Every structure is written in C-alpha cells, then in structure tokens.
Amino acid sequence: MVQKSTTVSYKDLTQIPLTHLKGVGPALQKKLANLNIHHPLDLLFHLPFRYQDRTHVTSIAGLQVGSDVVIEGHILGSAIVFGRRRSLLVKIQDQSGIATLRFFHFSGAQKNSLVEGRRIRCFGEVRWGRSGIELYHPEYKIIGEQDQFPSSKTLTPIYPSTDGLQQNRLRSIIEQALILLKQGAYLKDYFPAKLNQEFSTHSLKDALLYIHQPPKNAQLDKLEAGLHPTQQRLAFEELLAHYLCLRRLRENAQQDKAPPLNADTKLIPALLQNLPFKLTKAQQKVFSDVCKDLATNKPMLRLIQGDVGSGKTIVAILAALQTTGNGYQVAVMAPTEILAEQHFLNFSELLKNLDAEIAFLSGKVKGTKRAEALALIGNGQAHIVIGTHALFQEEVIFKRLGLMVIDEQHRFGVHQRLALREKGQNHGLSPHQLIMTATPIPRTLMMSAYADLDCSIIDELPPGRSPVNTVLIAENRRPQVIERIQDACASGRQAYWVCTLIEESEVLQCQAAEVTFAKLQQQLQHIEVGLIHGRMNAREKSEIMGRFKTGSIKLLVATTVIEVGVDVPNASLMIIENPERLGLAQLHQLRGRVGRGSEKSHCLLLYQSPLSELGKQRLEIMRGSNDGFYIAQKDLEIRGPGEVLGIRQTGLMEYKIANLSRDSHLLDNIKAWAENLREQHPANIDPLIERWLSVKQQYGNV
Numbered sequence: 001m002v003q004k005s006t007t008v009s010y011k012d013l014t015q016i017p018l019t020h021l022k023g024v025g026p027a028l029q030k031k032l033a034n035l036n037i038h039h040p041l042d043l044l045f046h047l048p049f050r051y052q053d054r055t056h057v058t059s060i061a062g063l064q065v066g067s068d069v070v071i072e073g074h075i076l077g078s079a080i081v082f083g084r085r086r087s088l089l090v091k092i093q094d095q096s097g098i099a100t101l102r103f104f105h106f107s108g109a110q111k112n113s114l115v116e117g118r119r120i121r122c123f124g125e126v127r128w129g130r131s132g133i134e135l136y137h138p139e140y141k142i143i144g145e146q147d148q149f150p151s152s153k154t155l156t157p158i159y160p161s162t163d164g165l166q167q168n169r170l171r172s173i174i175e176q177a178l179i180l181l182k183q184g185a186y187l188k189d190y191f192p193a194k195l196n197q198e199f200s201t202h203s204l205k206d207a208l209l210y211i212h213q214p215p216k217n218a219q220l221d222k223l224e225a226g227l228h229p230t231q232q233r234l235a236f237e238e239l240l241a242h243y244l245c246l247r248r249l250r251e252n253a254q255q256d257k258a259p260p261l262n263a264d265t266k267l268i269p270a271l272l273q274n275l276p277f278k279l280t281k282a283q284q285k286v287f288s289d290v291c292k293d294l295a296t297n298k299p300m301l302r303l304i305q306g307d308v309g310s311g312k313t314i315v316a317i318l319a320a321l322q323t324t325g326n327g328y329q330v331a332v333m334a335p336t337e338i339l340a341e342q343h344f345l346n347f348s349e350l351l352k353n354l355d356a357e358i359a360f361l362s363g364k365v366k367g368t369k370r371a372e373a374l375a376l377i378g379n380g381q382a383h384i385v386i387g388t389h390a391l392f393q394e395e396v397i398f399k400r401l402g403l404m405v406i407d408e409q410h411r412f413g414v415h416q417r418l419a420l421r422e423k424g425q426n427h428g429l430s431p432h433q434l435i436m437t438a439t440p441i442p443r444t445l446m447m448s449a450y451a452d453l454d455c456s457i458i459d460e461l462p463p464g465r466s467p468v469n470t471v472l473i474a475e476n477r478r479p480q481v482i483e484r485i486q487d488a489c490a491s492g493r494q495a496y497w498v499c500t501l502i503e504e505s506e507v508l509q510c511q512a513a514e515v516t517f518a519k520l521q522q523q524l525q526h527i528e529v530g531l532i533h534g535r536m537n538a539r540e541k542s543e544i545m546g547r548f549k550t551g552s553i554k555l556l557v558a559t560t561v562i563e564v565g566v567d568v569p570n571a572s573l574m575i576i577e578n579p580e581r582l583g584l585a586q587l588h589q590l591r592g593r594v595g596r597g598s599e600k601s602h603c604l605l606l607y608q609s610p611l612s613e614l615g616k617q618r619l620e621i622m623r624g625s626n627d628g629f630y631i632a633q634k635d636l637e638i639r640g641p642g643e644v645l646g647i648r649q650t651g652l653m654e655y656k657i658a659n660l661s662r663d664s665h666l667l668d669n670i671k672a673w674a675e676n677l678r679e680q681h682p683a684n685i686d687p688l689i690e691r692w693l694s695v696k697q698q699y700g701n702v
C-alpha cells in the first residue's frame with residue numbers, strides 16, 4: 001500500500017483513484033462520493049469545520065468540565081452497571097487522580113481488553129457524571145508502558161462526515177492526501193503571488209496545509225469562524241471561479257449570433273390599445289431596454305427584477321409580440337405547472353384578437369395532445385409555446401425559436417440557463433433570453449450569481465394598489481379567522497387559505513391541505529370552498545382555478561403551489577398557516593397574490609405559538625414591510641443567500657467553501673482580480689473554473 005502512494009506522488013491529484021489510498025475500498029469510496037469526494041484533490045478541499053487540541057496530555061486533577069482533553073493512566077478496573085441505561089464503567093488513574101470512562105455501547109471484546117493494570121490513552125469531552133469526572137465514549141487506545149505521547153504539533157481537525165464514516169478514518173484518509181501534497185504532488189496554484197500575499201500566505205499548498213493541520217498556537221476562534229486568512233484565500237478563489245465562469249458564459253453567448261428582431265409596429269400597438277390599463281413608466285422603460293436588445297444580432301441576456309405584482313407578464317407579452325412579429329417563435333417557461341397554465345390563460349386572453357397560435361406543453365400533456373403540440377412547435381405553426389421544464393426535453397424541437405422567456409428565474413440555476421442556451425441553437429442562431437424574477441437580488445449577489453446577465457428593474461407598482469395589511473395571529477385564535485373569512489365572503493370578496501408543511505414531501509403537503517379543506521368546508525357551510533394542490537392533474541387544477549377566477553369558489557385552500565403567478569384581483573384576504581415554516585421571500589410571494597385589486601387587502605399569518613425568538617423577528621419583518629427588496633435583504637441577513645434565492649436545490653449557489661453572508665466583503669475585489677487574471681494569466685482561468693465548478697461534468701448533465 002505504502003509503495004502505491006509513493007509511485008503516484010508526483011501525479012495530478014485528480015488522476016489518482018481514491019482506492020489507491022490505504023484503507024479505501026469500494027464501500028468507502030461510495031461513502032466518500034456522498035461527501036462529493038471523488039479523488040485525492042477533493043480530500044484536500046474537504047475542510048475541517050472544528051478543531052480539537054490534542055497536543056498535550058492533561059492531568060486528571062486538572063480536568064475541566066466541558067473541555068476536550070487527552071488523558072493517560074492505568075486502568076483500576078471495569079464494571080457493567082445497570083442504571084437507567086446499561087453501561088460499562090472503566091476507572092482510570094494517573095498520578096493526580098481518578099476518572100471514569102463511560103460506554104453505553106460496547107462489545108464483549110472491548111470489555112475484556114479494558115482490564116486492570118493496562119495503560120490507556122483517551123480523548124474525549126469531560127463531563128460531570130454520577131461518579132464524578134467522566135468521559136463518555138472517549139476515543140481510546142491501550143498503550144505500552146514505554147509509549148511516549150506522540151507530541152502532535154498541530155490541532156486535530158474535525159471534518160464534516162457522513163453516516164458510518166468515523167472521524168478517525170476520514171482523518172487518516174485526508175492525512176494521506178496531505179502527505180501526497182507535502183511530497184510534491186501536483187497542485188497548481190492559479191493565484192498570482194501578490195494575491196496570495198493579500199491573504200498572508202505563500203501558496204495554495206501552504207494555505208491547505210495550514211487549514212488541515214494548524215499549529216497549536218493558531219487562532220482557533222478565527223479558524224472555527226472560517227475567517228482565518230488561509231480560509232479566506234480559498235473562499236476568494238471559489239468566488240473568483242464562479243465569477244469567471246459566469247463571465248465566460250456571457251462571452252460565449254455573445255459570440256453567438258441571434259436573429260435581430262426589429263421593433264414591431266402592428267401587433268404591439270394593437271395590443272396596447274386594447275389593454276384595460278396603461279403601462280407604468282417602469283414597464284415602459286424596461287420594455288424599451290428589451291426592445292433594443294432584441295433588435296441586435298447578439299442574443300439578449302436580460303434579467304427583469306420586479307416585485308410581486310409589478311406587472312412583469314405584460315413586458316414578456318410585448319417581447320413575445322416583437323418576436324412573433326418578426327416571424328420567430330417564443331418559448332415561455334415557468335417553474336410550475338400551475339404557473340404555466342396561468343400564463344397560458346393570460347397570454348391567450350390578451351392575444352385573442354391578434355392571431356397568435358399558442359401551444360401548451362408540460363410533463364402532464366401526454367398522448368395525442370403531446371404529439372399535436374410537438375408537431376405545431378416543430379412546423380412553426382405554434383408562435384408561442386408555454387410550458388414547464390418539459391420544454392427542455394430533447395423531443396421538443398422548435399422551427400425558428402427567437403426568444404425564450406423564463407419566469408420566476410430563481411428556480412433555474414446556471415446550468416439550466418446553459419442548457420436552454422444550447423437548446424435554442426438553430427441554424428447557427430441563438431435565441432434571445434428574457435429572465436424574470438420577483439425575488440429582488442441584493443447587489444452583491446447580483447454580481448456573483450448573475451454576472452452573466454444584464455438587468456432591468458421594474459421599480460414601481462401599477463397605480464391604485466394599496467399595501468397589504470399583515471397581521472400575526474396565534475393558532476388558538478382560529479375562530480376569529482373563520483369569522484374574518486365569513487365577513488369577506490359576505491361582502492363579495494374572496495380568500496386564499498395556504499397550508500404549509502415542514503416536510504418537503506408533496507404527498508404529505510397535499511394530505512394536510514385535504515384535511516384542512518374538509519375542516520373548513522364544515523366550518524363554513526354557506527361558503528363555496530375549493531381545494532388545489534400539486535397532485536391534482538392539470539384539468540382538475542385549471543377547473544378549480546377557473547371557478548376561483550370567476551368567483552364561484554369563494555375560499556381557495558391551497559398548498560404553496562399558488563406561490564407564484566396566480567392572479568385573481570378580487571381575492572383580498574389570505575390566511576397563511578404556519579408561516580414560521582417558510583422563508584420570507586416565499587411569504588412575500590404568497591402575500592403578493594392579494595392586494596391586486598382596488599380593495600384593501602389583508603394577510604393573516606396564523607402561527608403556531610410559541611414562536612422562537614428568530615421566528616418572531618422574521619414574522620415581524622413581514623408585518624412591518626411590503627417592500628420585497630427590504631424583505632429580501634433581511635432574509636439574506638438572517639438565512640443566507642442560497643435560501644433567499646430559493647435555489648439551493650439547483651446548485652447555482654452551492655459553494656463548497658465560500659459563504660456569502662460571511663464572505664461578502666470579498667466580493668468587492670473579485671472584479672479587479674478577475675480582470676488581472678484575464679490580462680496576465682489567461683491560461684489559468686479555465687482550469688480554475690473547472691476546479692471549483694466541475695463544469696465539464698455539469699455540462700454533461702443538462
């Protein structure tokens with residue numbers, strides 16, 4: 001085994017299989033894969049989150065409860081005791097005193113080895129137990145009389161691990177990777193010397209060695225907070241890689257040619273004339289940005305940010321008309337079935353006199369319907385295609401795709417954007433892209449997560465909206481809430497009742513909604529109650545939505561599927577059950593379903609008491625503000641960026657080391673150093689991106 005590692009020591013650490021390391025077989029390899037560790041280089045970047053000081057032996061008399069210590073002594077004896085829990089107690093003694101080791105799980109062999117007179121070295125946390133000073137389940141080793149304490153000069157790292165992989169084992173594997181590194185294994189440092197100096201380190205190698213094996217006088221608090229310069233160096237490298245990746249995406253996209261789509265002079269004026277409202281100034285400004293982009297022969301890559309209800313859809317419709325007016329097709333993609341259907345209805349309604357052929361495609365469209373839709377898309381008869389992720393599928397082939405609209409972008413990560421871009425490639429032309437999000441994105445995030453996009457903001461709501469009045473109500477005041485619903489419905493208004501669940505499980509969510517639905521039906525006998533959730537089929541859903549829209553259903557019980565896009569202006573009351581379970585951005589989105597008409601609207605947050613301090617703080621923010629931007633900023637402070645964007649799952653913001661709430665100060669310098677690399681070390685850029693984003697692998701996936 002040892003031989004193996006010396007023969008490979010100078011190789012690229014990504015080229016060595018993990019099974020070359022001592023103690024790693026196929027089973028362990030699988031476990032490591034769960035930790036996203038695929039080769040020794042990954043081991044080096046698997047960083048400790050905590051450290052222990054095992055650099056010296058503490059005398060038993062000097063033990064302090066709560067500290068992690070190494071002790072050495074002789075076993076006085078051991079016994080199994082049957083207290084509340086059967087446990088094995090082992091007494092040990094050094095020159096200064098006696099302590100007890102307590103094991104709740106132990107084997108016979110283990111018990112037999114812990115016999116009187118043997119010398120033992122243990123590591124564990126000191127507790128105050130029934131027999132005085134105790135160590136619960138310490139790591140231990142029987143040692144010889146002559147055995148010297150290996151004077152470890154470094155702190156002991158504790159790594160994030162996975163089921164069935166013990167620290168000891170993981171540590172010994174990572175140590176082997178560190179040995180390879182020390183012996184000179186190839187690890188390219190992509191930073192110029194000066195950038196390393198900014199983080200007070202000589203090189204990537206030094207930084208990694210320090211983080212895995214800090215000297216005993218290291219600043220533990222900084223290290224454990226991730227704020228040591230060596231750690232910050234790595235975080236910076238990762239952020240830089242992400243930024244460079246997005247820039248590269250943008251450059252690649254801009255080398256593509258797009259069909260220039262000239263300003264439309266027929267359809268758009270006709271639509272605007274029939275619109276029951278006038279565009280806001282902000283909508284006009286944003287559409288003029290879009291209009292200009294479309295007219296060029298480079299693909300537009302524009303993000304529209306606008307708070308819930310700011311009227312993004314109409315901008316998308318205008319862009320669509322400019323596209324169809326030039327003889328190209330439009331794809332409109334929404335993150336959920338229900339939102340896609342909603343768009344389908346909206347587009348159909350607004351475009352009904354303009355001869356636009358609109359097709360719908362989602363995973364649930366099957367059989368002949370599907371074949372029909374695919375044919376219309378393929379032969380170009382469908383001018384506008386609205387759907388879900390299903391639009392990604394290989395079998396969907398557009399005749400002349402000119403524009404893709406992606407609504408509620410926060411659910412689509414960078415890799416989906418990539419796939420879309422490729423999807424649209426047609427006769428050497430790339431489609432334009434318009435991305436719309438209701439989640440306001442703080443500037444720092446914008447720069448890191450969306451560096452590939454131009455951005456326009458709709459910073460104004462349509463006139464005549466009054467802010468939603470938000471109230472917090474404890475669950476035990478439910479009867480009052482029922483009364484509010486009765487009142488609202490009696491005066492011709494409509495209401496939403498939103499059920500939330502902690503579990504991700506859609507099944508459970510739907511079950512919960514069904515239970516609530518039944519209960520409310522009983523409590524509100526004279527009111528027509530409807531139920532909508534994600535497990536209904538498309539027809540059922542659109543039937544229910546239709547009846548809610550026309551007002552025959554007065555109270556709509558829903559899961560969070562209505563989060564985005566649903567638009568019923570007459571609904572002026574919303575009850576959100578267990579709002580403490582949701583993120584602020586999501587709550588804000590939900591709340592945005594009311595307050596769309598001229599009627600004063602209310603949102604009741606029906607929380608489970610007692611609320612945690614944090615929970616209280618968060619709901620107070622909701623009560624205090626209707627400003628999505630402010631709320632997002634607060635959410636960012638409280639929960640970190642992945643959650644704010646709601647994109648944790650998509651992998652877009654999944655940093656291995658960097659943490660935007662902690663490291664946002666690093667972003668200020670990213671641009672300048674990216675520029676420096678592009679000018680002075682252009683060859684470093686691709687490998688740097690690959691190291692951190694495994695882009696190759698990901699490209700393959702989408």
Ligand code: ADP
Binds near residue numbers: 309311313
């Ligand atoms: P969002 O930005 O959340 O997607 P929508 O596009 O769904 O918002 O618009 C919300 C509602 O506001 C819709 O009913 C839409 O018809 C209406 N609306 C959009 N623009 C205006 C406007 N300029 N004046 C009045 N109502 C508008």
Ligand code: MG
Binds near residue numbers: 313407564
């Ligand atoms: Mg919308």
